[in-house]
Structure formats: structure tokens, C-alpha cells
Amino acid sequence: MKAARFYGPGKPLKVEDVTIPKVGCNDVLIKVKACGVCYSDVHKLHGSVILEHTPITLGHEISGEIAEIGTDVKGFRKGDRVAVCCMVPCGHCQLCLTGRENICARGEVTIGMQLDGGLAEYTLAPAGNVFKIPDTISFEEAAILTDALATPYHAIRLLCIKPGDWVVIYGMGGLGMCAVQVANVNGGRVIGVDLFDQKLKMAKELGAEYTINATKENPVRRTIELTKGGADIAMEFIGLAKTVQQAIKSVKRSGKVMLVGIGKGVFNVDWQDILFKQLSLFGCYGVVRADFPKLIELVSTGRINLKRLITHIVPLTEANKAIEILDKKIGDPIRVVVKPEEQIK
Ligand SMILES: [Zn+2]
Numbered sequence: 001m002k003a004a005r006f007y008g009p010g011k012p013l014k015v016e017d018v019t020i021p022k023v024g025c026n027d028v029l030i031k032v033k034a035c036g037v038c039y040s041d042v043h044k045l046h047g048s049v050i051l052e053h054t055p056i057t058l059g060h061e062i063s064g065e066i067a068e069i070g071t072d073v074k075g076f077r078k079g080d081r082v083a084v085c086c087m088v089p090c091g092h093c094q095l096c097l098t099g100r101e102n103i104c105a106r107g108e109v110t111i112g113m114q115l116d117g118g119l120a121e122y123t124l125a126p127a128g129n130v131f132k133i134p135d136t137i138s139f140e141e142a143a144i145l146t147d148a149l150a151t152p153y154h155a156i157r158l159l160c161i162k163p164g165d166w167v168v169i170y171g172m173g174g175l176g177m178c179a180v181q182v183a184n185v186n187g188g189r190v191i192g193v194d195l196f197d198q199k200l201k202m203a204k205e206l207g208a209e210y211t212i213n214a215t216k217e218n219p220v221r222r223t224i225e226l227t228k229g230g231a232d233i234a235m236e237f238i239g240l241a242k243t244v245q246q247a248i249k250s251v252k253r254s255g256k257v258m259l260v261g262i263g264k265g266v267f268n269v270d271w272q273d274i275l276f277k278q279l280s281l282f283g284c285y286g287v288v289r290a291d292f293p294k295l296i297e298l299v300s301t302g303r304i305n306l307k308r309l310i311t312h313i314v315p316l317t318e319a320n321k322a323i324e325i326l327d328k329k330i331g332d333p334i335r336v337v338v339k340p341e342e343q344i345k
């Protein structure tokens with residue numbers, strides 16, 4: 001089968017022939033129908049996210065059809081349409097047992113990072129990470145659901161948004177756009193911040209009450225003005241010190257700040273902003289399997305719109321192109337999906 005293999009930072013992915021993986025007794029083999037490319041994949045190619053074992057097949061936003069079933073697996077049939085939760089936890093450490101399997105004590109084991117992923121014709125997943133999807137969800141939407149939606153959903157669940165809470169969201173990429181919608185579903189009033197007007201326009205269509213173009217207005221000042229004193233919650237989806245600092249300054253006393261964007265290094269915070277404001281700073285990484293049934297329902301009932309976010313569909317043979325589109329922002333991408341069966345146009 002064909003797979004897009006990562007050989008290390010600075011090197012393009014190699015689309016090459018590899019053997020179809022052998023199915024373990026608790027695994028299912030999935031014929032990949034769609035695999036989302038994530039900004040974290042761009043980070044891997046640039047070396048700002050390091051993968052210890054290479055070569056590896058990238059792709060952690062996977063949907064497809066069950067092609068083969070391990071001998072101990074129950075509840076699946078060949079041809080079932082499924083979405084895959086990429087994070088594979090140990091299942092028995094204290095963190096796993098208390099609903100925090102995304103930060104499992106064993107360390108991260110993620111399909112598409114430490115295990116071969118979905119930028120391939122077939123991929124393997126433990127049956128416990130696989131969820132059936134209804135016909136009302138396309139494979140492209142199901143792929144996006146597994147990370148671009150599941151990650152902000154998880155973060156918002158940790159924040160416990162109350163109806164009427166002001167939520168300012170920095171970064172209107174794939175995850176930010178999903179955060180807008182999930183915050184809305186929770187009764188939050190959303191302010192979207194970005195540098196590009198076309199993204200802000202889409203954020204409004206998806207439920208942002210206000211938007212701020214940070215190249216034209218100071219997002220902190222404008223948020224404080226719109227909310228009459230500061231947002232209840234700020235979320236950062238970019239991973240830059242500057243926007244983290246802005247997020248911290250955007251919330252009112254006793255506000256909450258959530259970091260989701262992947263960054264590197266350190267950022268400076270003013271004592272005044274945390275201590276005297278009695279602010280809560282949160283981080284959230286990755287996804288948990290328990291969220292998947294609800295995510296699938298939210299998308300299949302149209303409460304969350306993922307179709308609108310898929311701006312590019314690319315064949316597997318052009319996997320490098322998919323990453324380049326995100327990296328260089330070719331054609332205003334929000335989410336890029338790779339489809340093994342897609343032909344080069
Ligand atoms: Zn991702």
C-alpha cells in the first residue's frame with residue numbers, strides 16, 4: 001500500500017510502498033477514506049515538534065471503513081464507517097482512570113506520531129479507539145471531527161462555560177473555528193480574533209457575535225470594551241507568547257485562560273495579571289475517547305458545521321502539497337483533507 005512517510009524535520013514526506021500492517025487480536029484495520037492534515041504536522045516538518053522514531057507515517061485525523069477485524073474484537077463488521085481517536089492510552093494509570101487519558105502517565109502514544117498514521121491507504125487502530133459514524137457524516141467531516149473538533153471540545157469541557165459567558169478566542173484556524181461553535185452550543189457569547197478578514201467573516205457565520213482584526217484594532221482593549229470589563233474566558237489557539245499575553249489581559253477578574261495552541265519556549269506574565277485578578281490558567285492537550293459519541297451526535301445533527309471548514313481536498317500522492325497549503329496558507333486554508341482515493345486533477 002502507499003503511505004506518506006516522515007523521515008525527519010526539513011525533509012519532505014516520501015510517498016512510498018509499504019506492507020499493509022498485520023492486525024493484532026484487539027485491533028482493526030481501517031481502509032482510510034480521509035485524513036486531515038493538522039498544523040501540528042507542519043510543526044513536525046519544521047522540527048518545532050519532535051518525533052523520536054522515524055520514519056513514521058503521519059496523519060492523526062482519520063476516518064475510513066473497517067477492512068479487517070482482530071480475533072478478540074466485538075461490535076464491528078467489515079465495511080463499517082468509522083472515525084478514529086488518535087491517542088492510545090495505557091488505560092490503567094491514575095490519570096487514565098480519572099478521565100485524563102490524553103496525558104496518560106506512560107507518555108504519549110498517538111496514531112500518526114508514535115504509531116503509523118492515516119496518511120496511507122490502510123491504518124491500524126485499537127478497537128477501543130474506533131467509533132462508528134452514521135451515513136449523515138461524510139468521511140471528510142469524520143476526519144476533522146477527531147482532532148480539530150475533539151480538541152477544542154475537550155478544552156471547553158474543562159472550562160465549564162456558563163450560559164452568557166463572554167469567550168474571546170485567539171486564532172481562527174480549524175480548531176479556533178470549532179471552538180467558536182462549541183462555545184456557542186454551551187451558551188457562550190463569542191468574540192473571534194485573527195489577522196485575516198476572510199477568516200473573521202467565516203467565524204461570524206459560524207456563530208461569533210463579534211470579531212476583532214488584530215492588525216486593525218488592539219484585541220485586548222476591544223474585548224474589554226465589548227464585554228464591559230473583560231471576557232469571562234479567553235482561549236489561545238496560536239501558540240505565540242504575544243497572543244497568550246493578550247489572552248491573559250483580555251479576561252476580567254477571576255477569569256479563566258486556556259492555552260491550546262502548541263508553542264515553544266517561555267512567555268512573560270505580569271504578577272498583577274494573575275495574582276490580583278485571581279485568574280485561572282489552564283492548558284489542554286489532545287483528545288479523550290469518552291467525548292467521541294457526543295461529538296458524532298453534534299456533527300450528525302448539524303449543531304456543529306464541519307463542512308464549511310474543509311477548504312482543500314488533496315490526493316495521498318500529494319501529501320507534501322497538503323502540508324505546504326497549510327504552512328504557506330495557499331488559498332486561505334482552514335482544514336486540508338487528504339483522500340487516498342482522490343485522483344490528481
Ligand atoms: Zn492535530
Ligand SMILES: [Zn+2]
Pocket residue numbers: 089090091092093094095096097101104105106
Ligand atoms: Zn494511562
